Amino acid sequence: AAHAQNYEPLFEWPFLFEGSNQMPLIWLVAVVFSALAALVIGALSLRTSGVYFIMITLAFGQMLYYFAISWSAYGGEDGLSIWVRNEFPGLNTLDPIQFFAIAYVILCLALAFAARLARSPFGLALAAARQNEDRVQAVGLTPFTLRLTAFVISGAITGLAGALFADLNRFVSPTMLSWHTSGEIMIFVILGGVGRLYGPVAGAALYILLEHLLGGISDYWQIFLGVLLLLIVLFARGGLIGAIAGREKAHG
Numbered sequence: 001a002a003h004a005q006n007y008e009p010l011f012e013w014p015f016l017f018e019g020s021n022q023m024p025l026i027w028l029v030a031v032v033f034s035a036l037a038a039l040v041i042g043a044l045s046l047r048t049s050g051v052y053f054i055m056i057t058l059a060f061g062q063m064l065y066y067f068a069i070s071w072s073a074y075g076g077e078d079g080l081s082i083w084v085r086n087e088f089p090g091l092n093t094l095d096p097i098q099f100f101a102i103a104y105v106i107l108c109l110a111l112a113f114a115a116r117l118a119r120s121p122f123g124l125a126l127a128a129a130r131q132n133e134d135r136v137q138a139v140g141l142t143p144f145t146l147r148l149t150a151f152v153i154s155g156a157i158t159g160l161a162g163a164l165f166a167d168l169n170r171f172v173s174p175t176m177l178s179w180h181t182s183g184e185i186m187i188f189v190i191l192g193g194v195g196r197l198y199g200p201v202a203g204a205a206l207y208i209l210l211e212h213l214l215g216g217i218s219d220y221w222q223i224f225l226g227v228l229l230l231l232i233v234l235f236a237r238g239g240l241i242g243a244i245a246g247r248e249k250a251h252g
Contacts, residue, residue, distance in 0.1 A: 023093070026086055030160055031160050034158060034159020038151050038154065038158075039148070039151075039155075041060045061179055061182055062178070065177040069174045080172045081170065082167070085170060107201070110157055192239045192240050192241055193238045193242045199240075207225075
């Protein structure tokens, strides 16, 4: 996506078309390439489970990280600056409010898609595979194929988010491929609630809020965050969304 944002020619190997600063085209490139990467990584990592799955996916992330810092054409360890901000037909993307509106609409569409997918036959089969693989196989479905499909869909959506993030910062750093970024995303999920549709969104909002509030108190605000994570894991595994849902149920 950053390659296209800088108007660099994409006809040269390994790219197939010229650079562009049009958001829809950038998003398409990000989604396709991210889905393909997820297909390769998922085909290997999903054959394992538990801690082995975590280690393999982290290993792939570190491989991509070291590949990025060794690619001098893209800035290496210094990263790549994006000279221009992408354009969206009919909108001024340099206006923070309009750019926020674009990101917000994309978020709402992604959540609506996830909600629809969860209620679809595929989503129900995926949930069943998580609970009992043997029964899913007994009705002729393959749990591995279900998980791989979900993994690819997740990768595609994450690629779209990455394109927006790069456009927001107008800079792409190899550290985005490191295990630190993966860890941050896991923190979002734990804070918001594992297995909850709005969990990652609530967790990300809470994380940013804590960063601003606690960051002004101490440079070591991550210690307080660590304590909060420990308390959530021990006493509120449903996260923020789970706590709210439980409170509403109790009052209901």
